[in-house]
Amino acid sequence: MVEIVVDDSFLISQILECGQSFRYKHIENNIYDIIAFEKRIRINQVGKHVYMDCSNEEYNRLWVRYFDMDRDYEQIQSVLVKIDPVLKKAITEKKGLRILRQAPFEMLLTFILSQNKAIPQIKVLVERLCETYGHMVLDHYGSYYTFPTAEVLAEVSVEAWRKLKVGFRAPYLYDAIQKVVEGVIDFATIEEMDDNMARDKLMEINGVGQKVADCILLFAFGRVEVFPLDIWVRRMMTHAYFNDQMITDQIILEFADRYFKGLGGLAQQYLFYYGRDHQIGK
DNA sequence: ATCCAGGTCTGTT
């Protein structure tokens, strides 16, 4: 068991429920289970005290990076809250969220599945994917399924994907997986690219547009300057900064790029979570 | 029943 002391920029409920993660389970009160890196970890947060059911060695090797512990969120928030009252309100309410560093392959498939789906349904699809093609692991809490590897999924046909009820996303998944096993998409290479090059590379996959690519860059590669523009962020942005006018994605993206001072991805996540929670613009 | 969901693709102007 690891115990760490955190400040207000770490709240496990907000970290998990802000919409970036789909493989967690709320156990009770402030206790959550997370499945990542083929492991399951139980987290219990009581105020400033966070208890993680793992060894010190594992915490340092896996979870420090996963929870983005080396980034100074309080410093970032102090910059963002000065920008405007809307952002300040969102951050004041959602200051406990952090951008997780999740596995690139998992983010790729998860955000392909996410398109035109509500978050609870995305969770269902991801879970079905893991139960069908992942492997079962037993631990002292019971059993769980890992996120399957690209090698295993390479054998899944488009028709088999359809049977999992992924709908029109079936050929998208198929193309993404093939490109990964062929090495056309190589995450170590993408890691070294700048944002625009990395985005263009990811968008070579059929079914990956700018929004999905940007989610991968933000949630797997920690690119906190990229700004995934989805329906909720669009509503929030048009409402807060464009007087509810109809406006193109291009305008919003250009605005966000200069307005959020290189912290667009973080601003985006505070705004997304706040906007979705309060149904802003719906 | 009709609309909508952390979008993207394809075909038309």
Place this chain on the structure above:
DNA sequence: AACAGACATGGA
């Protein structure tokens, strides 16, 4: 380059 429709599935 900008804009509509189509696309599977399930919940409200």
